[in-house]
Amino acid sequence: MESHHERAAAGDDRAIRFTGNWREYLPIAATNALLIIVTLGIYRFWASARQRRYLWSRTHVIDDTLEWTGTGKEMFLGFLIVIAILAPFFLFIQFLFPALMVRGKIEAASGILFLFYIALIYLGGFARFRALRYRLSRTYWHGIRGGSDDPGWNYGGEYLGRIALAAMTMWIMFPWAQTKLWNARWNAMSFGPLPFSAGLETEGLKARWALVYAAPFAAMIVAFMIIATLGLGMGVQDGPNPTIGGAFIAVLLLIYIAIPLATLHWYAKYYRHAAAATRLGDLEFDFDATTLQWLGLFLGNLALAIVTLGFGLTYWGYRNWAFMVRHMRVYGSVDLGDLTQSTTHAPREAEGFADAFDVGAI
């Protein structure tokens, strides 16, 4: 069997690159938006299949593009199946909870609600695993696809346990939960015959997580400095002082901005570490987006949506995907002769659960 090696080179010759452009995507974005509106949202499954077909086909890996083979129909059916399973459950809770509350059975109602949220967290973890598995199973490269033989039920349990532990420790354990879950998820995935292997550690991520706790205090200190500076110039006045109220709002605002920023700062590093700790056969990955670049992406998305009076929303998926690909590097080689077809079971329920719980795959 002849073998074929490709090695990533520097510069424009990157092993993974995005070749799409917004003008080429415009007809897809526009028709998707129109069809979603006139079908009361039912078209969104086909819209997302079209979007992915475009994005995958404009993502060049080594010497060929990726290919998305998932269909709108299977995502729609997957969604209906999940709704059929979840709807009775939701409706039951929706009647039971107010019925207990109005009778003053607060403990019983809280208990039911607690169990309900436990089930939601479990299903949320399960959904995230299934979404990743589904996406890999519909992603082809050189005629070969990915997948997983793990149905993800255990992952749901592990997710619930680790999130519960993190919550019980006031989220101090969150970095451990996230890294362990990343590993659990990716170690169950494969592409062709090659298993993914992820060995993400919390090393280097703990200090940044501590910043999330420090952020509100830092914001308060900054705010008090502002108040002190303003206070010096005010002198003695009678009656309520409007600047004090303004300063109070400024403190709140700063805290509301500081915590998400610190969290983003953590996630930026988390994703860089996660990519570096993940391998596929001999292939190694690298992801180099900084906190500022992530911020630029989110603010850009927001600005685009505002300036275009909402139409820009249809470009969020495009921009996010392009961002991921542009910041991604792949190193190493693939032996094409050894990259045989995946033997994993291709799931049929598509992303119904992920869709229902609104979680991403990565």
Added chain:
Amino acid sequence: MIEGTLYDGATAHPHAVSVVVADGRRLALRQESGWSDRVEAGVLKRMDAPAGLLRLGRTDLPGWRLMLPAAAEAELSGLLGRHERYGRWIDRIGLVPALVAGAAITGVVVGTGYIAPHWIAPHVPMSWERNVGTAIVGDFGDLRCRDAKGQKALEDLVERVAPGATRGPNGIKVAALNVPIFNAAALPGGYIVVFKPAITETNPEALAGVLAHEVAHVRRRHVAEAMIREFGIGALIRLFAGNVGANAEQIVSLSYTRDNEAQADSDAIAMLKRAGISPKPTADLFTKLSKQQREIPGYGAEFLQSHPLSDKRAVKFSAAADPKAHYRPALSRDDEDALFDICSSRRTQK
């Protein structure tokens, strides 16, 4: 003859192949090694590819891909079906007809879903609605304020504005709940609940206005109407608009249309007039609530959410006050005291 690249779907290895169209309905593939294959046109499908490339797949072999220069499309056009663009169900009728048909159907569905409950609700037997209501509220359990004199005063107040309303098999059942939120609501099945602050922080005349408004919702079947609307079109839209998990919570929350609110207000004003109670205190209550809402966000938020309050509504009640009319108090002094103490624990009896 066209030169192309083939992935066989078994390995990632690309094979150089030459392709010719055989008898107008097959592709004949040949490799230099001597390997050859024929593929029926029926199993071929076009896949998405960047400009300059024609990528074909097979419906019977998942990973099989044949990449040809885009120029080959003309030569193969007879073999390839139409390119799937928007999804088969849209492609079949074409984009523009699909948009027009979709817009028309959506218009009819939304229109019917929004308007139809108004016509259906009056025909829903009250006993059905009562079953739903009873399942939800029962006897209100421990939250209910059970002071007998207070309860009697509350029922008398409803009778003052709507004589006969609390009697009969489908009579309105009014209950005070010991919940520290300013609110009052009509629930399915003719139940009206009033939360404690709506009793203790108002006067009987303003409470009479609020109760009359809720009685109007019950009598006009607005509650059943809102339920049908929420379970019909409301659920449908939320379902497909995305994120079911978060939205499922809202499915059973009832909301009235603007028209229904206005009608309940008009009815309430008429009821107050017939009862000889001034609408002015109700107007003052609305003004006070909307002012407090502006000053202390959160206060009275519940009430405002279920009863969108505008200064216009206050003006409407205020304008209905007749300066020449001889208004009487809504309750006697004793009844007013009893009502005020309806939730006091010292007078609560199980």
